[in-house]
Amino acid sequence: MRSHLTVISVTLMHILALAFFALFLWIGLSTWQDIVAGKPVVDTQTGLRYLLLPLILPILHIMSIVGRKLSSSDKNRLPKRQGDIFVIAVIMLFAGGWLLEARYFSLLEDNGYQPCENSSSGIRSVFITYTKDTSLCPA
Amino acid sequence: MSNSQQLHNTINANPEELHIMPLDEFREIAHKLRDTASDNFDAGAAVTLISPAQDVLLARSLINEVGLTGRAVTKNVNGTTYVILKGYPGLRQTLNGTRYLASHPKIVDLAIGQRGVSRNLVKGTRLTIYLTVPVNVLQYLVNEEVTLSRLIGSTATDLTKIGLATLVGAGAAYAAGAVTTVAAGPLIAAIAVGLATGFTLDYLDGKFGVTNALVAALETAHDRTIGEVGRQIHQFERNLIERAISHMGFRY
Numbered sequence: 001m002r003s004h005l006t007v008i009s010v011t012l013m014h015i016l017a018l019a020f021f022a023l024f025l026w027i028g029l030s031t032w033q034d035i036v037a038g039k040p041v042v043d044t045q046t047g048l049r050y051l052l053l054p055l056i057l058p059i060l061h062i063m064s065i066v067g068r069k070l071s072s073s074d075k076n077r078l079p080k081r082q083g084d085i086f087v088i089a090v091i092m093l094f095a096g097g098w099l100l101e102a103r104y105f106s107l108l109e110d111n112g113y114q115p116c117e118n119s120s121s122g123i124r125s126v127f128i129t130y131t132k133d134t135s136l137c138p139a
Numbered sequence: 140m141s142n143s144q145q146l147h148n149t150i151n152a153n154p155e156e157l158h159i160m161p162l163d164e165f166r167e168i169a170h171k172l173r174d175t176a177s178d179n180f181d182a183g184a185a186v187t188l189i190s191p192a193q194d195v196l197l198a199r200s201l202i203n204e205v206g207l208t209g210r211a212v213t214k215n216v217n218g219t220t221y222v223i224l225k226g227y228p229g230l231r232q233t234l235n236g237t238r239y240l241a242s243h244p245k246i247v248d249l250a251i252g253q254r255g256v257s258r259n260l261v262k263g264t265r266l267t268i269y270l271t272v273p274v275n276v277l278q279y280l281v282n283e284e285v286t287l288s289r290l291i292g293s294t295a296t297d298l299t300k301i302g303l304a305t306l307v308g309a310g311a312a313y314a315a316g317a318v319t320t321v322a323a324g325p326l327i328a329a330i331a332v333g334l335a336t337g338f339t340l341d342y343l344d345g346k347f348g349v350t351n352a353l354v355a356a357l358e359t360a361h362d363r364t365i366g367e368v369g370r371q372i373h374q375f376e377r378n379l380i381e382r383a384i385s386h387m388g389f390r391y
Contacts, residue, residue, distance in 0.1 A: 013328075020335045049339045050334040057331075063319065122337075
């Protein structure tokens with residue numbers, strides 16, 4: 001019973017982590033399509049970087065599976081280096097997300113979009129409307 | 140001690156400051172606050188990051204305690220859950236033993252194991268709620284365009300989002316505890332998945348306009364109940380006045 005619950009929750013969390021990554025790609029792609037189509041108004045929100053962080057779960061799982069498979073070999077140090085790999089993965093995911101988000105907003109500005117003054121906030125992000133013509137900003 | 144002396148001491152023991160200002164002055168301060176807030180950062184989104192920042196600090200102290208390679212295994216023996224720490228106990232500052240009960244205060248404080256992470260998540264959620272609600276109220280007070288329905292609607296959706304993000308974060312901590320023995324794994328997984336869930340709920344809210352729909356529904360409900368009663372009272376008063384005038388024999 002307990003192991004079934006564990007398997008279900010682990011599978012669900014992996015699916016969720018991949019869904020977050022897919023959403024990251026989807027937001028980036030749809031904004032790119034809006035830019036290419038020359039849409040006058042593009043709605044964006046900050047905090048895209050957070051969507052990459054849940055990938056730490058599949059990384060942890062792969063790490064532990066690989067570690068268990070290789071643990072039979074005495075010379076292999078991977079199981080003992082799990083903590084190091086984990087910290088490097090967290091830093092890389094966070095820094096990567098940060099850089100990609102910065103690139104996302106600079107892409108909009110490079111293509112002549114400007115942020116509107118009015119913005120609203122959610123719990124993890126700020127909604128900003130980018131436009132080529134500030135008269136189109138929402139009131 | 141005389142009565143007046145006693146009264147004097149009582150007052151001095153409980154000092155309270157009260158600032159009274161004219162409405163114009165408050166409005167001026169509110170405008171300044173609003174302009175400063177919109178120029179520099181968004182207070183609403185900023186305060187919700189305090190709890191994840193605290194979690195990151197906790198993860199740091201956990202890594203400091205058990206090391207980067209610190210590993211913890213949870214084992215259930217005769218219905219009692221133990222946390223077994225790998226590595227040399229002599230190198231650790233607080234956790235000098237090799238085996239602790241999962242409910243041990245030292246283990247719970249460092250958010251090791253399911254119980255520790257859950258307690259930390261609840262603490263973080265409580266803090267976020269304590270910060271989010273006053274900020275929403277402050278934004279309502281300083282912004283002339285925000286209605287009471289908007290305040291209630293946005294607070295309700297914010298609290299729902301915070302609750303859902305915590306729930307998913309707890310699930311992630313459980314899953315991480317099942318797949319890895321890295322001591323900081325569940326805590327970091329809970330932070331990461333909680334942040335991503337919060338962002339996604341914001342995205343879905345913006346896309347489908349849940350908060351706006353709730354605000355509109357509240358305004359409609361207000362209009363149909365309190366608004367309707369107000370209109371009926373107004374109509375009743377009007378009719379009463381008209382009838383009184385017509386009884387008096389005036390025409391207008």
